[in-house]
Amino acid sequence: MFRDMRRFKQKLTESECEAVLQKQKRGVLAVLGDGGYPYTVPMNYIYDNGCIYYHSAVEGHKLDAVRAYDKGSFNVLSDGELTDDGWSYSFLSVTAFGRLRILTDESERIEKLRLLGQKYFPTAEMVESDIEKNARRCAVIELRIEHLSGKRVHER
16 A cells, blocks of 8 residues: 655665654644645654654644544654755655544543653643643644655755
8 A cells, every 4th residue: 555665775764763753843744634635734743652643722624634534644854964065964754654533532632742741841840730721722633653664865
């Protein structure tokens, strides 16, 4: 179902892909939006146990798209490094394909919000305070990865 990478010499291993997902802070979620048009949105996320999790408002385009069609993809780029030529970059690109669902179990939703907070907030106190103030207005979306691929990119 998923294509093999054409430039196989640039292919990342699964563990290299997972390392990029663990380290980076943002990526772009792609879903099937209104009228069958692709809808992409930059997202903060966590990678946990073979899944990617995002927080969201409890209503909106993204959630409507997930409810209508449960397949999506997520792309993450590493920070990259300037190459010796002084103008191009070398970076890693990882794309995850999978099934999306909105978490409905309250304890699972709070657990993932806590993990998200731990990645982005400087203190545990701030995480708990934010959960207390905002969790009721937050949905959590899971992307259960079915296919993961990555490559080394050298701009020229």
